[in-house]
Amino acid sequence: MPSVRLGSMPDGSPAGARPSALPAGPLRDAERHLLDAPRHCPRCGAAITGPNGLVVEYWAADDRVFYCWCRSCDWTGTVVQVDRHIGHEAAD
Amino acid sequence: MLTAEQNAELTRVGPGTPMGELLRRYWYPVAFTRQLEAFPVKRVRLLGEQWALYRSPDGSYGVVEEQCPHRRASLAYGVVEAEGLRCGYHGWLFGRDGTCLDQPAELDKTSFKDRVRARAGRAEELGGMVWVYVGPEPAPLLPRYDVYVMEGVRDLGHALLPCNWLQIMENAVDPHHVEWLHGRYFEFLGNRMGFEAPKSFQRRHVKVAFDEFEHGIIKRRLLEGHSEDDDDWAIGHPMVFPYCMRVGGAGIEQMQIRVPVDDTTTWFVLYTVHAPDGAPAPAQAAVPDYELPWRDEHGNHIVDYVEGQDIMAWVTQGPITDRTVEHLGKSDVGIAMLRKQFKQQLAAVAAGRDPIAVVRDPAANHRIDLPCEKNKFGAGADFALQWMNLGFTRYSPQLDDLLRLHTNAAEVRANAISPVGVDA
Numbered sequence: 001m002p003s004v005r006l007g008s009m010p011d012g013s014p015a016g017a018r019p020s021a022l023p024a025g026p027l028r029d030a031e032r033h034l035l036d037a038p039r040h041c042p043r044c045g046a047a048i049t050g051p052n053g054l055v056v057e058y059w060a061a062d063d064r065v066f067y068c069w070c071r072s073c074d075w076t077g078t079v080v081q082v083d084r085h086i087g088h089e090a091a092d
Numbered sequence: 093m094l095t096a097e098q099n100a101e102l103t104r105v106g107p108g109t110p111m112g113e114l115l116r117r118y119w120y121p122v123a124f125t126r127q128l129e130a131f132p133v134k135r136v137r138l139l140g141e142q143w144a145l146y147r148s149p150d151g152s153y154g155v156v157e158e159q160c161p162h163r164r165a166s167l168a169y170g171v172v173e174a175e176g177l178r179c180g181y182h183g184w185l186f187g188r189d190g191t192c193l194d195q196p197a198e199l200d201k202t203s204f205k206d207r208v209r210a211r212a213g214r215a216e217e218l219g220g221m222v223w224v225y226v227g228p229e230p231a232p233l234l235p236r237y238d239v240y241v242m243e244g245v246r247d248l249g250h251a252l253l254p255c256n257w258l259q260i261m262e263n264a265v266d267p268h269h270v271e272w273l274h275g276r277y278f279e280f281l282g283n284r285m286g287f288e289a290p291k292s293f294q295r296r297h298v299k300v301a302f303d304e305f306e307h308g309i310i311k312r313r314l315l316e317g318h319s320e321d322d323d324d325w326a327i328g329h330p331m332v333f334p335y336c337m338r339v340g341g342a343g344i345e346q347m348q349i350r351v352p353v354d355d356t357t358t359w360f361v362l363y364t365v366h367a368p369d370g371a372p373a374p375a376q377a378a379v380p381d382y383e384l385p386w387r388d389e390h391g392n393h394i395v396d397y398v399e400g401q402d403i404m405a406w407v408t409q410g411p412i413t414d415r416t417v418e419h420l421g422k423s424d425v426g427i428a429m430l431r432k433q434f435k436q437q438l439a440a441v442a443a444g445r446d447p448i449a450v451v452r453d454p455a456a457n458h459r460i461d462l463p464c465e466k467n468k469f470g471a472g473a474d475f476a477l478q479w480m481n482l483g484f485t486r487y488s489p490q491l492d493d494l495l496r497l498h499t500n501a502a503e504v505r506a507n508a509i510s511p512v513g514v515d516a
Contacts, residue, residue: 030416033093050097051110051442054435056428057093058420067428071439076432 033057038066038079046072094415094431102434103256103412105352106140111434114441115139115334116227117450119234120351121361123222124248124381128153133177135168138226140354144168145215145222146177153215154188155224161192161208186210219363220246220379232450238461239338239347244367245374245497248381249484251360253403256412257335257352258434260360263402264337264348265426267300267313273401278482281396290478292469293398301325302426307449308333309429310463323465330462333433333449341468342476343368343498356411360384362399362484366494368476370508371501374493384484398483473502 027035037055041048048055054069066079094102105112122136128147135158136145142158144167156177160167165181172178176187178194184205185194190212192205213226219240225231253260263269275294282289295315303310312328314320329339337348344366351359362384367373386403388394393404420427437447451457468475476498485491 029093029419033416034095037095049095051101051438054098054432055094056420056431058422058424058428060422065422067425067432069432069435071435074436 032064036064036066036081038068041068041070041073041075042077042079043075044070044073046070093418093420096416099412099415101438102431103258104355105257106355110438110442112139114434114438114447115352117232117441117447118227118334119216119223119225119232120335121221121223121349122351122359124379125217125220125222126378126381128222132172133168133170135166136224137353137357138224139352141226142166142168143213143224143226144170144177145224146170146172147222148172148176149174152188153217153222155213155215155226156186156190157211160184161210162195167210184208186212188212220248220381221361221363232446232452233454233457235449235451236457236459237332237336237338237347238459239340239345239363239365241459242345242365242367243373244345244365245490245494246376246379247364247366247485247488247490247494248379249362249364249384249399249487250381251384251386251403252353253358253360253386253407254356254411255358255407255409256356257350257358259409259413260350260358260406261331261335261337262427262430263406264331265302265309265311265430266424267311267426268297268423269405270313271295271297273405274398277395277401278398285396287396287482290482292475292478295469300423300426301328302429303328304429304433305330307460307462309426309433311426315469323467324469327463327465329464331430332462333437333447338462338464340464341466342473342479343501344476344479345464358406360403364485366497368473368498368501370504371497374497380489382487382489384487396482397486398479400484473498473505 037057039047039049046052048068048070053071056067058065064081068079069076101110105115116139120138122138123134123145127134133144133146136143143155144158145155147153154176156167158166158168160179160181162179162182162184165179167177167179169180170177171180175193176185178185183196184192187193190210192208195205198204213224214231215222215224216234218234223234270293278289279294298314298316301312308331310328310330312325314325320326331337335350335352339348340346344364347363349361349363353359386394386400394400395404440447480494485494488494
């Protein structure tokens with residue numbers, strides 16, 4: 001489980017789901033989405049929640065991939081949450 | 093996976109909603125021409141609102157909100173006149189633009205009628221259907237997409253489905269479902285029920301691709317045993333923004349139309365033109381339409397034909413599928429792209445711009461040709477017969493004629509090929 005800082009961003013937008021809104025115990029995927037989905041554009045920093053953008057989560061093997069679109073700067077890209085970095089194996 | 097807020101924004105189509113405002117920038121078919129010819133006024137529902145659609149004595153069309161501004165009776169029970177539609181209750185007459193032209197029970201010189209106006213849209217006929225536009229002025233042109241204006245034998249199957257239009261549109265950018273829903277599942281049913289499922293639907297997808305273009309998203313698939321030169325990859329076929337999919341092959345050209353009737357109802361129309369090379373299309377006195385059965389007498393889905401399988405998937409996803417608990421994979425990237433395209437166009441409308449696929453140039457609207465593969469799934473001419481016998485066309489009142497048309501065309505094409513090495 002990645003560490004997540006909860007609180008408010010400088011512009012007042014939520015940086016993560018409120019802990020009180022989440023149930024105790026292991027989180028379901030829908031709850032993890034609320035907690036972890038990016039809230040700001042990696043390019044321009046504008047909010048991408050609600051009408052300001054789009055975040056669609058999909059899975060690629062163990063990776064959680066967030067397909068993002070920013071209404072402010074029209075950037076589209078993916079953000080991948082990483083729990084463990086694995087490099088390639090050395091060649092023989 | 094989406095938040096509940098994002099899911100609501102993408103699926104609510106009523107007046108005043110962001111998606112409702114976007115969708116009101118487009119024309120929609122709401123009736124068959126023959127229905128208005130049989131009786132000149134009809135109640136229709138579109139984008140969560142009720143409308144009265146009518147055909148004037150001169151053959152032109154009009155559409156006004158269903159409830160009369162006077163005492164709210166239905167104008168769908170009105171009297172069609174040369175100037176417009178007159179309410180059957182007290183005779184108020186509304187012109188094509190919604191202007192109140194007559195209030196028979198009021199004093200002659202009153203200005204009361206100038207205070208009253210019915211909301212009106214625009215209505216036109218194209219290709220055997222009546223289309224309406226209920227958005228802001230100036231209205232765009234009714235797009236003349238190739239299928240609606242091309243020569244050929246028309247055949248229109250349709251069904252009213254209890255689900256949101258977006259989950260049907262997401263199916264249009266989901267190539268992988270073909271090899272499973274219409275491939276493996278169809279084969280499973282065939283083995284159990286004693287028929288042979290079409291092999292061409294069972295080919296494995298090696299890769300898929302999606303390209304945005306001015307009318308939506310082009311979908312491509314590379315099937316096992318095929319190359320990138322094959323039609324399914326080199327040409328592909330498009331999701332036509334915001335509510336259609338152009339598809340076809342082997343002399344069958346089709347627009348799959350998914351009209352958002354309201355949040356949880358979609359009118360599904362398979363607008364199909366049969367135009368195989370080698371055989372001239374016989375004239376049609378009228379465009380035949382027929383309703384597709386999709387539930388049996390026990391309430392179970394009818395799944396032994398291609399479109400019945402699609403309908404099963406769309407409807408069983410629920411009235412508005414809950415995207416907060418879905419689990420997309422990388423093979424679903426086309427769905428993410430479609431959602432982004434909708435969000436981009438929502439932003440365009442909010443900024444006062446036209447969204448994509450709004451047509452305003454008459455010179456560009458003579459006929460809008462869309463990219464669409466000809467040799468579907470590499471199945472050749474056999475694809476047409478498989479699609480008709482194991483698809484919705486099996487319910488067509490002209491099935492035998494259509495089978496004969498394609499069979500004769502194939503014979504003409506075969507006879508036209510000179511034998512190699514034989515002198516004439």
